[in-house]
Amino acid sequence: MVPKRHSLAEQDRIIARFEEARSLDVRPAEAIAGLGASLASVYRWQRARNPSKGMPAATFAQELSIDTAIARLCDERNDDRHTFLDALFKFIAWLRWPTTPGDHPAAMMVCAVSYLSAGRSARTLNELPPDALALALRHVSIDTLKRICSDDLFAMPSFELWKLDDQPYTKLDYLAQVTHFILAYCPPSADPRDAASLSKAYAAMDSGLFKYKWSISRRTFSTFWKESAASAPFHYVERLHPGLEFSLDPSKNDFAENIDEAYSRRGELRRHLARCRAAIELLQNKLDRRSLEVIRFPRFPLSLSAEVIEPPELPKITDAIRAKFRKWRN
Structure with missing residues (x-):
């Protein structure tokens, strides 16, 4: 049914x-x-x-902002595995829910438990090795456990990504393509009305410029962008300038492997974040002030310089798509 x-x-x-x-x-x-x-x-x-209503309170280890988390991930002097993993779990949660921080503590706990359970025979917390137990206690709270053991379980955030229109892609792939359009779009003239805009991005996506399609109204598109725009450049970099993977689902078998890879390749992680910083700066130069006012991008540490990226060329924009640009002009 x-x-x-x-x-x-x-x-x-x-x-x-x-x-x-x-x-x-x-x-x-x-x-x-x-x-x-x-x-x-x-x-x-x-x-x-009301995204944050009734969500579990953060533990001490989870009380960090996305700015602090990114700073820790970029810090070459940080050799503390636990604080690095705290920041990485925060980053993974923020990528999914950039505008609803109330979801992050429970999501970070899910990350920690999934990571610790991989490849271990321990059945209870006291059977974990001391280092693993210490990490678990940083993220497992009685409040969260109480909710999981009650009907409030359904209120917890879910990492599962649904495929759009039964196609092999998700909202995050679509979001990356929207960002790709804005970054790579070349205006035909210096007229401000020809500049890159969200309206043009919607018209291009609605016209099937890319292979990823999602039949939504312009209003739904605007809501989706406002909720997701802060993390959009990160999803764009992950898909079009690939390195490490961060759009992770803790329920997948390779989750712990991906976490360990990020820890062992911290230099590549910093390079990934440097590309993300470049994508954000490019996006800020492309969009007008009104569009940027609703987005709160993370702040990067001054020690991390942007690594220049070259957005791939767009598919050919047809006359039909240009006609929609005029129709949806800001």
Whole structure:
């Protein structure tokens, strides 16, 4: 059966009735009965409206900003494995949820537990080697465990990436292509109206300029960009100037291997971040002030210089696409 797609108004009605029942101490499984939606869907809708509400508090090791995490990853003097892994887990979580930091503590705990469980025979925490146990205790909190063992499990962030329109790509691939268009677009004239813009990017994507397609409205595209733009240059660099992989899913068998590779190749990691800095600076030069006002890019340490990148040329832009540029002109 195809799941029913609820309108925003229907979602609001279901959420209101669910929250009313919960305020009367009705269990979640009972509160959702008869409302025409699953418990997971209601939690997902709630998080879309207030992403950080009810999420677990950060442990001491998780109380770092993305700026601090990037600075640690770039620090050639940092030989402390635990603080490096803390920063790496933060970076991985931020790449998925750049505008919802309330999701990061639980996501970082998932990263830590998945990393520690790979290739180990330990069944309990006290069976872990001392160094591994110390890392676990930096990220496992009683609050998070309590939620995992209750119906609040469905409110936890999920790293799973859904394929777009049953094609072999995800939102992150699409986001990288949007960034590629903006960075590589060459205006036909000096007229500001011909400059690169989000409107042109939407028109190009909607016209099928790239192989990755996603049939969404312009409003949905704008919302998606606002939620994801801060990490967009990072996804672009990962896919078009590849080195290390960071769009990781802790449930995959190679997660721990990728983490160990990032730690052992810290010089390559710094180079990757230097390319990301270059992509951000190029994007800032391409977009107008209004478009940039809604984006909070990470700050890089002064010690990390940008490494120049050359965006690949765009596919041929047809007259039909140019006509859409005029239609969607800012």
